[in-house]
Every structure is written in C-alpha cells, then in structure tokens.
Amino acid sequence: MGGYSNLLKLNTYVKRCKFNFFAGIVGMIICSIMYTPVPYLMGYVIDKVLIPHKSYMELYKIISVLILLHMLRYGISIVSKSLFIKVQNFVVNEVRVSMMDKIIDLPMSFLGKKEKGYILSRISECGNIGSLFSPMFVNTFLSIFDFIFALIMMITLSYKLSIIALIIVPIYFLTVKHSSNQLSESTKLMLETGAVLNGETYEVLNGIEEIKILNGKKVQLKKFKDKLNKMVKNSIKQSKQILFFMENILLVNNLASVLILLFSGILILDNQVTVGIYTAFIAYMSKIFSTTSSFASLGMTVKPVCVSIERIQEFLEMEDENTEEHEIMNEHIISISGKNLSFKYDENSENVINKLNFKMNKGDKVLIKGENGTGKSTLIKNLLGLYSPTEGEIFINDKRYSLIDKRSVRNKIGVVSQNVFLFRGSVLDNILYGQSDKRKEDVVSLIKKYNLERYIQGFENGLETEINQNGIGISGGQAQIIAFLRATIAKKDVIILDEGVSNMDVETREIIFKILEERNICNILMIISHLEEGIEFVNKTLYLKKETSE
Incomplete structure (x- = not known):
C-alpha cells in the first residue's frame, strides 16, 4: 500500500492548474541556473581580485553582479513559489470537494455504520496531499538541477577534489536514508496514537452531556490519559529519532568538510588549488550534500502522502446511491x-x-x-x-x-x-x-x-x-x-x-x-x-x- 504510482492519481487535479504548475517549475529551474555562477564568482574575487591586485573597482563590479543575480533570483523565486502555493491550495481543496461530493452521495447503509470522527479523519487526509505541492518540497525535488550544475562546476574547478566528494556522497546518502527510515517508522506510530487520541477527544466532546449526567468524569479521564500516555511515549521516541537524524547528518557533513579541507590543504600547499577554488568548491559541495540529504529523506515525506492518496482514491471509488445509470424522474409523482x-x-x-x-x-x-x-x-x-x-x-x-x-x-x-x-x-x-x-x-x-x-x-x-x-x-x-x-x-x-x-x-x-x-x-x-x-x-x-x- 502507498506505492509511488499513486502520485499519478493526482494528474486529474493538476491538469486543471497546469499553467501555474509548469510555470512554477520553470521558475525554480531558472533560479538553480542563476545560482550556478555565484560560488565561482566568489572564488574569482578571492583569487583574481583580492589577493593579487587588491583592485577596489574590480571588486565593486563583481559584487554588483552578485547582488544583481541574487535580486533577480529572489524575484523569480517569489513568483514561482507563489504559483506553487496556488497549486497546493487548489489541488487540496479540489480533492476535499471531491471527498465531500462522494460522502453526500454514499448510501446511508455505509454512512450509518461509520462514526463521524472516522469520516472527518478521511476528509482531513486531503491536507496531507498539500505537502507534495509546497514550495519547499518542489524545491527539494528540483534540486536535482542544483546537483547537476554544482557537480559540473566542481569538476571544472578540481577533478581531484570532486573524486573525493563523490566517494563521500554515497556514504552520506546511506546515513541519511537509514536515519530517515527510522524516523518515518516512529512518525507513523505517533500519528496512529494521535488519531486514537483525537477519536477519544471527539467522543468526550460529543458525549459531554451524558458524561456530566452519569458522573463519568473519572472514567473518561482515565481512558483519555491512557491514550495520551501512549501518544506521549511515541512522541518522545519520534523526537529522539529526529535528534539522531539531525546529529547524524551534521556529523557526516562535518567529517566530510574536514576531509575535503585536508585534501584541499595538501593541494593548496602543492599549488594545485587556490584558496578561491577551495572556497567555491565548498559552496558547491554544500549544494551536493543538501540535494543528497533531500533525496535520501524523500520517502519520509512522499510515502505517507502516497498512502493518503490511495485511501482517498478508495473512498472516491466507492459505489454511491445510484450505482448504475438511472432514469431521471421528470414527471410529477402521482x-x-x-x-x-x-x-x-x-x-x-x-x-x-x-x-x-x-x-x-x-x-x-x-x-x-x-x-x-x-x-x-x-x-x-x-x-x-x-x-x-x-x-x-x-x-x-x-x-x-x-x-x-x-x-x-x-x-x-x-x-x-x-x-x-x-x-x-x-x-x-x-x-x-x-x-x-x-x-x-x-x-x-x-x-x-x-x-x-x-x-x-x-x-x-x-x-x-x-x-x-x-x-x-x-x-x-x-x-x-x-x-x-x-x-x-x-x-x-x-x-x-x-x-x-x-x-x-x-x-x-x-x-x-x-x-x-x-x-x-x-x-x-x-x-x-x-x-x-x-x-x-x-x-x-x-x-x-x-x-x-x-
């Protein structure tokens, strides 16, 4: 359950706002392209302007170019991410409307057997889909372009340092993926116990009059506390996994930086690499690691969404009151x-x-x-x-x-x-x-x-x-x-x-x-x-x- 093929089921909704969707993608790709020369120019300033010539005019020119690039990138980024915010809200709301439309048409033989809290939770799952179209997630997915552009620039700057970086990348990827898998499992447990607690809360609010009449406060509070304790236990476990997730990434990242510094230092001492090249290389390497981390933990975001899409689709495909083509009653009932x-x-x-x-x-x-x-x-x-x-x-x-x-x-x-x-x-x-x-x-x-x-x-x-x-x-x-x-x-x-x-x-x-x-x-x-x-x-x-x- 929850295969990635479920993402294709959203195609119907995305088609209705395809202009915003594709325009947003193009905008984010342009942003990636515009960032590509930035670290190179920073290294150029160090190697060609500051150290040998100490030229103020040359420095001002390059800084002006960098500022212009950042400002243009800022504007394009705002526009493209705003488009995705529109897509995000449109898709989620259209799915909600589809769910409500289906609920109203479902037979009472089904609705009468389901708790209102259950139906409400099925509708609320539509909100999970929104994360697929959030600017942050889309930016993560499109960061593959950052990876490609950064890798090209790294090889251009120093193929020797690039080899070291490419050896580190798989280790970094596996570390992040292992940590994200553990975090994903603990998150599922926390969400499940949270849903149970929400159901108990809904029951309290729905039956509060009876609780008062029957003096059932102690009984209800005990049931509530038991479910709350289970959720808190899983929440603590999840928080620890988040802690390990962040620290593991930080550790590998820091060790990788030290390793790159070691080899860069040797190459600098041998006059094979300049300080400017090292500076630019580190900036590009951070992009490589950032993209690697994003893709390694992608399943943690996408998998729950795929499960939600599948559950929503199952709901939408249920037979309604009129399971076949039926005759419309146009005449008066006599x-x-x-x-x-x-x-x-x-x-x-x-x-x-x-x-x-x-x-x-x-x-x-x-x-x-x-x-x-x-x-x-x-x-x-x-x-x-x-x-x-x-x-x-x-x-x-x-x-x-x-x-x-x-x-x-x-x-x-x-x-x-x-x-x-x-x-x-x-x-x-x-x-x-x-x-x-x-x-x-x-x-x-x-x-x-x-x-x-x-x-x-x-x-x-x-x-x-x-x-x-x-x-x-x-x-x-x-x-x-x-x-x-x-x-x-x-x-x-x-x-x-x-x-x-x-x-x-x-x-x-x-x-x-x-x-x-x-x-x-x-x-x-x-x-x-x-x-x-x-x-x-x-x-x-x-x-x-x-x-x-x-």
Missing part, C-alpha cells in the same frame, strides 16, 4: 406503492419491515400508524431512497424505484420530522435551503398565506434571526415550523410529516392540520403521528405491525 416490501438494517438482524404491501395515489392523505419499532420512520427512509429494500420493491408511478435516480425523486418530496436539523445561517436561509428559484418575497408570501406571521415574529429578528449549528437556541416547535415552510414552499408532489407536529403547541398544531386539510399543497400527504385528534381529514390509514403486512 402514485407510490410497495410490493412485498421487507427491510432490515443488518444482515444478522430481524426485519424491521416484513412483506409490506400498500398503494397511495394522487389525492390521498395517509395516516401511517403502528407501535414503536414497527418501521414507520424506516418506511419513510426507504421511500426517500436513503435505504434500499432488502426484499420486494417500491414503485413510483408504477416504475421500479431501484431504476430511478433517487435525487430526482427527493426533489419532489418534502419532509418534516420530529428532530429537525437546522443549518448554521438565518431562519430565511434554512427555509430556502436547497431552493434555487425561490426568494425572500416567496417566503413572506407563504407565511401570510398560512397565517404564520406571529410565529416567525417570535424569533428575535424574524426571518433574519441567526441560527447556530443544529438549531441550538431554537425550540423544537420553531424548528418544525421552519421545516414545514421549507417542505411546502417548493410545491412538492409528496409531503411527509414524520411526527412533524409533535413539538408544536396545540394552537400551532391546529393551524398546521387546518392547512393540510383545507389546502391542496401536494399530490400525496403522509402523516406519522401518535396523535389522531385533528387529523380526521385523512382518507387512508396504513397500519404497520411487527412481522405482518398491511
């Missing part, structure tokens, strides 16, 4: 039926719905009744295509639901549930959620039409009242009013109230029932309710019982 419909959430569990048969036609107002656990809400989830029947079939307008695009069906169904999820934003935003052709005026008109003005005025700032995530600070009844307006403003073919008035006060409930009775707001109305008072207007009742049909 009938819904079920034939021998059975459903269970897990292969090893009992059927929640067992061999259910029903038929609903345009104009029907259906009360769905049954004790808790008889599958009323489960039936709704099947009708919405969130889950597929284990056996039997649902028919929409006498067409098999399994052959119809589920999203096109949902576009024609409005739902008001007992526990309404509200999104961060205003009351108006939540009412218009998912509606591209409706505006505030439409909402205001609908509120007046339903005589619900005083309920909207009950919000602090009316329709502009800001709602926190999941409706914190909004009562259950207010949330259901918002959901009712959201379900009816788009003139859906089917309206479903799954205990959709259970949190409303009696007066509000009566208003909603009156609307449902007197107004033709949809083709088919379904109501799940333990309360039967006020819904005498239904013309059909569907009874659900365990292990029985209609």
